[in-house]
Amino acid sequence: MSEQRDESRVTVKTYVPAYQKDEWRDHADELDMSQSEFVRTMVQAGRRGFLEGETDDEQSPDSSATTDTTDGGDLEERVESVLTTGEYYSWDELLAAITDSIEDRLEATLADLQDRNVVRYSGRNGGYTLVDS
Structure with a gap:
């Protein structure tokens, strides 16, 4: 029996230098993405190199769930x-x-x-x- 994921949306807040936010906003605009979608996609893409033993589905950049390995x-x-x-x-x-x-x-x-x-x-x-x- 597979474990159910909580697919509800929650807020994540972080602080970055203003220049970095500007770069992210510009890149998101180029890709026709919202800033939230851009940051979520980039974080998930970056996590792929750190998460060994997970399936491709668990590492999908489109997934709103993030798996934290203890x-x-x-x-x-x-x-x-x-x-x-x-x-x-x-x-x-x-x-x-x-x-x-x-x-x-x-x-x-x-x-x-x-x-x-x-x-x-x-x-x-x-x-x-x-x-x-």
């Missing part, structure tokens, strides 16, 4: 590893240190997809797209 697994190890190298890290410094490997993996994946002619980058359109079959 053991933290790999993420806890990454945080502890970064923190052992210095005394104090700001949120932004810690986030940058932890997400660096995701950026590297994304870059390598995009390069591979471009080499196989699955994805192409268009400077004119400002982004990546699937190559038409």
